[in-house]
Amino acid sequence: MPTYLYCVIPAGYEPPSATVVGVELAPVRALSSGALDAWVSTVPEASIPPTLANVRAHDVVVRAAMSRATPVPARLGQVTAQDDDLLRWMRDRRDALIRSSERVRGCVEMTVRVLLRGGSASGGARECGEAPRDSGRVYLDWLRARQQALRDRESQARELHEEIARMTSGVVRETTGVSVNAAAPLLEAAHLVRRDMVARHREIIRAVVEGRWGLRLMLTGPWAPYSFCVAANE
């Protein structure tokens, strides 16, 4: 029977099999390989349907692991033919998995997203008003002004990113997935934050973003550190 992988976690933490149900309603158990365990389920088919129920079940198991230690999460759908194949995979990648586990130990991921208040996807173009109905030069002048507004907006987004990076340097261990745009979202980034610094991280980001007019902060987390390391059976 196929073995479904949720995450890899330092050895010694038992999954809460009595209270947590995995994908396809399968029970969750631990497979040990030296210093690491894999949290897995036996599933009826190798192909796991990407339903919302399965996404949520996967997340619940990974969160249960997060409540005990820092897991190296797998994404939905990591399946091997049987336990032995997964154990072989863990042995073959032992060093890389330990490095990943060390890299994120004691940390969670926070997703930072900043939008323009009002939610316009075209962002800086708003400053230019509606497109003129005139044809020819007037219209082209309007388009040029709009392009300039977008460039200015992107430059502001870059400044915001730099300020956030400066202000959070004491609480953010790593940053990845940075996207700076003229439109929505202006800024997007994944921060690797020490667990005991999550509240402080939230406080700093709020102060930076809410101190600027016209911006809206969307901060989600804590998440397992998916953006920084994943257990993938390539």
Next chain:
Amino acid sequence: MSDGELELAGDERLVLGDLLNHVLDKGVVISGDVTISVADIDLIRVGLNVFITSIQTELEHAVLERPVHDADLSVLRDSGGI
């Protein structure tokens, strides 16, 4: 995604979107515009606000919970989404 429970408030939608982004392979939320430009000037803008995570993963798993039309995919390809 078709569990029939997507009547969500703004913050819940955001969290659900991020959950999909994290848990699904190649998870991407596209929210923005496709623009067609000539000589650095945008001439046509098409609004776009879709999840491509489920489409990509569903195609790989060949388990489609809703029909995916060629037109949907070509828009996503044009936008760089796939």
